[in-house]
Amino acid sequence: MGTRDIRLVSTGTALPGEPVGNAELARALGMTPVFQQWIDAFVGTRSRYLAIDLGTGQVRCSLADLGVRAADQAMAAAGVGASDIDLIVMATSMPDRLLPTTAGEIAARLNTGPIPVHQLQSGCTGAVQALDLAHQALLAGAGRTALVLGGDVCAKHVDLGLDYGRLPPAEMVNAVLFGDGAGAVVLGTGTDFPASPMLHHVLVRLTGLGRPTGQTVEWFGPGDPDTSRPAVWEDFKAIQEAVPVIAAEILGELLRGQEWTPSDVDYILPPQLSGRMTETITGRLGVPAAEEVSCVADTGNTANALPFTQLQMVLPALAGGDRVVAVSVESSKWIRAGFVLEQP
Incomplete structure (x- = not known):
């Protein structure tokens, strides 16, 4: 197995709703026009996608919803189905629930076989940590194809009744930095996917x-x-x-x-x-x-x-x-x- 090489075959992504610009975000969170200008100049993020409707407060989709969409896209691009996946590893800092795991929910909705399914709790490097575990597993001969997922949905931390303009910077900055989404990749062996990176x-x-x-x-x-x-x-x-x-x-x-x-x-x-x-x-x-x-x-x-x-x-x-x-x-x-x- 030491000579086995692993390929990154395909990707899939999913974002909720339409992009939310800085002006819309500032209005919804009670921020002043001056603060919007600060977002534009200091943060430099023009838009983000949110699972929560800022007009109604309704949560429109879950992390599992986005994960299934991303996984379907990645598997279709790789030309494989759920029955071809030997292993799932997912990373998130904000799962839908503590239990059952979001990774397990996604596997069930994809209708995979009785395969190993792992979920990691981590921040921004979690996607790479999930990639690492899947990569090591395939190198060790644990299968031929792995589905690696990562994503976060911040809806639990959006309170439309809160005056964000009065929060200290250490709490307020997260409201403008983060957005919601999910992604997936299919990993496979070089024997099965010789043209992939x-x-x-x-x-x-x-x-x-x-x-x-x-x-x-x-x-x-x-x-x-x-x-x-x-x-x-x-x-x-x-x-x-x-x-x-x-x-x-x-x-x-x-x-x-x-x-x-x-x-x-x-x-x-x-x-x-x-x-x-x-x-x-x-x-x-x-x-x-x-x-x-x-x-x-x-x-x-x-x-x-x-x-x-x-x-x-x-x-x-x-x-x-x-x-x-x-x-x-x-x-x-x-x-x-x-x-x-x-x-x-």
Whole structure:
């Protein structure tokens, strides 16, 4: 099994509803025109997609709904059906419920066979963590085809009765950064999918030991009705300072592992925190010849769905010999991650 190579065969994505621009978001959340200008200038995200209707407060779709749509799209693009999938791994920071798992719900709705189904609880690097586990499983001979999913739906954290304009920045910023969505990829062996890009390496490493938490998302139950703690909190300044540095370190480690130089990279998939942050990060990465693949300014930060959206953008453009490097940073406990693709 040591010589087995794994291919990233296809992608699928799903976004809810129509794009929500900054003016519409600011009106719905009670923010002033000045604050809208701050979103435009400082955050740099133009729109996002939300599972909740900002006019009525109705939740229009679940993460499972979006996951099924993304999975169907990815499987159709790969030319496989649910019965061909040997393994499912999903990552999310905001599942529909604690139990049953959203991954299990999606598998049931896809009508897969009695296969291993795993769900990871993680932030923005979760999609890469799921990719890593599926990649390792296929390398070890656990099957020939895996479905990897990632996504988040933030509806539980949108309160239309709250005056967001009065929140401290550490709580308010999440309302403008994030959007909802899901993504999926099909992984398969090189024997079955010889024309697909090779997934050379997936990197996942916890590096937050001793570092203060950059983001917290609480879970409240009936036995813990502590409303003194904010449900979502983020140290955006610390994230602004740390992520570009960490991203450059991740890129360097991935390149050294492949014995590539920065000039060998044809496409770079940078971390997608916000439009402005992505500009800063990409400038720091030092791969001027590589084409940047970014979507966050239009989709918002969809967390575990974002790498799949980037992949869906880049895969159709790949020509023989093209090399792709993806970088991801999770700031709650500072996980660094990334992966390397090469088109044969």
